[in-house]
Amino acid sequence: MPTCKVDGKEVEFENGMTVLQVCEQAGAEIPRFCYHERLSIAGNCRMCLVEVKPGPPKPAASCALPAGDGMEIFTDSEMVRSARNGVMEFLLINHPLDCPVCDQGGECDLQDQAMIFGRGFSRFDEDKRAVKEKYMGPLIGTVMTRCIHCTRCVRFSTEVAGVTDMGLLNRGEHAEISTLEKAVSSELSGNVIDLCPVGALTSKPYAFNARPWELKKTESVDVMDAVGSNIRIDTRGNEVLRVLPRLNEDVNEEWISDKTRFAVDGLRRQRLDRPYIRKDGKLTAASWDEAFAAIAEAVKGKSGSEIAAVAGDQVDVESMYALKALLASLGSNNVDCRQDGAKIDNTHRGSYLFNSSIAGIEEADALLIVGTNPRWEAPIINARIRKQWLTGGLKVGLIGSNLDLTYDYDYLGAGPDSLKELAAGKGDFFKVLKGAKNPMIIVGSGAIARADGAQVLAAAKAVADKAGMVRDGWNGFNILHRAASRVGGLDIGFVPEKGQDVDSMLNGVVKGEVKVVYLLEADEIDTSKLNNAFVVYQGHHGDKGAHAADVILPGAAYTEKSGTYVNTEGRVQVSRVAAFPPGEAKEDWAILRALSAKLEKTLPFDSLTDLRNKMRGEFPHLAEVDSVSAGNWGDFGVAGDMAPGAFENPIENFYMTCPISRASETMAQCTQEVVLNVREATGTNA
Structure with a gap:
């Protein structure tokens, strides 16, 4: 393995790693605003500057610089300190003195890094730039004068969420992040609030409710869908004020859906408090x-x-x-x-599990989706599918409603006839599944919650068996549940x-x-x-x-x-x-x-x-908490004819699927501004 020196300490690293990653591996702290492990590299903020030898006699952006064998990297030299002081001074030129009223106060990257890497004074005397607030829907509050144009929000919405609603307009002093005054049409939009390092994007429902040091933090799990996203519940007294994601690489990485994050105001309304x-x-x-x-x-x-x-x-x-x-x-x-x-039973545990595991989606190279809308039924799983699709290594086929799932797929048909054809080993997409190294099928409740659900389940198993989805070390047969219980x-x-x-x-x-x-x-x-x-x-x-x-x-x-x-x-x-x-x-x-x-x-x-x-x-x-026990595999479903009707999506409104979300005023606003407006504009039930 190649080696380099970080502040005099010799470090081995893997080919393809950046200088920033090598420095972190060596235990050196590198400040950053625009860089994020799960997003593409932008190199906007220039805060991650380091000195590299051999190399040009100037600081280099470590996030975008590939590490090379024999490099010497200095993270705390006089050149680096002076460069970071200068970058921080530029970042703060137009930043308002909002800290006393900013919802990001107390958990703000800009505050923390200004304390550590800033000069402590400014030489700027000119008028500050002011930027008009932007409308981004009922969930995201904006104070765009604070924005430092790190573009984390733009990259997340485009790359992870798969929507193009957010973008950077203009250049230089006139640059602004905008959605062109419309709501962000993603079920994962609230994650940009966590990603924003400066408080330009904050939670609109949570605005001015509490400071982070006032809150009791409880680690728990989400029950708004069957993904089991790891969450942190923040309470003051006996009131739940917000829900944030917890890191779990095997389940939700560090994302949660908007329903998980924002439906908690429903916990205060329409409650039963006595018999x-x-x-x-x-x-x-x-x-x-x-x-x-x-x-x-x-x-x-x-x-x-x-x-x-x-x-x-x-x-x-x-x-x-x-x-x-x-x-x-x-x-x-x-x-x-x-x-x-x-129409599922518990005879064989493998017949009702997502057997490949959620993280296992990243090993699949062919996927058949049957009777489900993963974008609404499990946004976190849909993001995983998109993540694998972006690598170019995943081909997707869909049987059911023709939807925008944020990735390309081959539309194979609306109902059982298409599934029956695949179960018989026919069709071009069956060849894709058969030729794949790790083929996978995801069957949703839109297929198995029908009167002929047992027959649909048997046909899906036939596809899995004939395409070689189940073998030692791999089980690509997956049921996508919607209910946490x-x-x-x-x-x-x-x-x-x-x-x-x-x-x-x-x-x-x-x-x-x-x-x-x-x-x-x-x-x-x-x-x-x-x-x-x-x-x-x-x-x-x-x-x-x-x-x-x-x-x-x-x-x-x-x-x-x-x-x-x-x-x-x-x-x-x-x-x-x-x-x-x-x-x-x-x-x-x-x-x-x-x-x-x-x-x-x-x-x-x-x-x-x-x-x-x-x-x-x-x-x-x-x-066995936080572990997955493999399910036994056997015959399940009932072989027979399937009804001709198309597989229908069981969810008509992503934002209202349970008593908590139906009681939520925030989810009601989302329903009106996102779901109903889209239906009105398109004339569909999208």
Whole structure:
């Protein structure tokens, strides 16, 4: 390996590394504003100057200079210090004295680097430049006079998010970042706020709410989709003020979706904070004892076949485990975590996992997408696909709705006929899959949540088998879930072995065969079919399920409880308590434990630790936090004819998919300004 010296210290490095990377490897601190590991090199800010020998007798920008064998690099010479002082002085020429009122204050790169590398005074006496504020939508606030034109935001939106809404206008003193006064049409746009090093782009919903040193920071996981993005929840008192990404190279790198970041204001609105009982057609406030007594009276005398339970999309595994145990004690196996009616079961774990892993997308060279819109269902995964596509090493084919996914693909058709052709080993794209080193298929709920979902699943498996997607060291068969609770529910068997699934339950209610339905945060089912049953709703928002309930039990949102979640690839992660539930609301497992005692079916645990020990004893892989257990592989799906209808996208509005996001004023603004405006302009449902 080549070697060079950094401040007299000899360092080995890999070919292709830049001087900046070699210096960091040697432990030398190099200041920078425009450089970012995940973005292309721009060389705009000139803050990363170093002295290099042999070389010209002037400072060099280390971010754009390839390291060479035998180089001598100096990061703290007199030449370097003087050059950095000068660059910082130029950067601050037009920067306003905004620090006391700037939302970036306390976590600002410009503040930190000015303290370390600045002169401490300025020789500039002329008038400062002022730049008009820019409109970038309901999420991004701007103070463009602060902008130093590092272009991180432009490069992120173009390269990672895959949209061309942001750009640099004009040159020299007249240069300005702009979106031409329109909202950024990306589901990842909020990440430019983290990338901005100077406070020119800030969070509009969070503006002037708090200083970073006032906030309690809690590491947790996101439940807005099934990716399981690692997040940090910042709270003041008992109020969640913002959500930021945490670094996890295997899951979300350092990005999160806009819904993850901005929907948290929905945690403060339409909350359920005390039990309710429906009397004379109206919900009235009640005590916990009264609510439990009403449920006990409704359950009394009912057989197990007359009782059913549905778990929602954001339920932790512990709560589902407790609810399943409660229904089993009542003699019922009518439990289901598949609100959307997906035709998958838990016979073979490999049949419902994203088997290649999220990071494994970067090893694929051919990809077939079936019945899913990953840009809306999992923006982080879509960004990974685009990242691999940008290398030129990934060919993509799509069966389903013709969409803008931010990368090019071969459109193969809208429905099952195209999938059937590939399953038979026919078509040009099958040759691409067959000839690929690491072929991959991603099947979404738009394909498997149909009446013929089991047949679609079998056809997708046939494509995987014939194209050689499953072999030692590689499994390219992937199911893309939308619900954070789905894989965990399947893992613990929260599906009917001999009981009724969601569709059968609802039909049973209509026929009068199912008389008690327990909805655990389940809001995405057809509640109009529940009129003939006694409905118990346990959840945190007054959403669809609560409107249909006869008894409401107030539960905790994901920021208010410690719970296990298993993401779409099967990675076990644990959320942590960042705030406490409002009013009389309780953690879900505790409500179920208390209810079981009232029903005289006391569950065998008295604490969350007891529950977890029992759950992990029965399902040992749930104890392996932040790891992925490979799924077993076998025959699944049902061979047969598929219905001719096209695969439809299950999400009509990215910004409102759950009770929290539907309660969010910020997401309502995004719906109006991004989704509805696009539909109005294009005349489509894009």
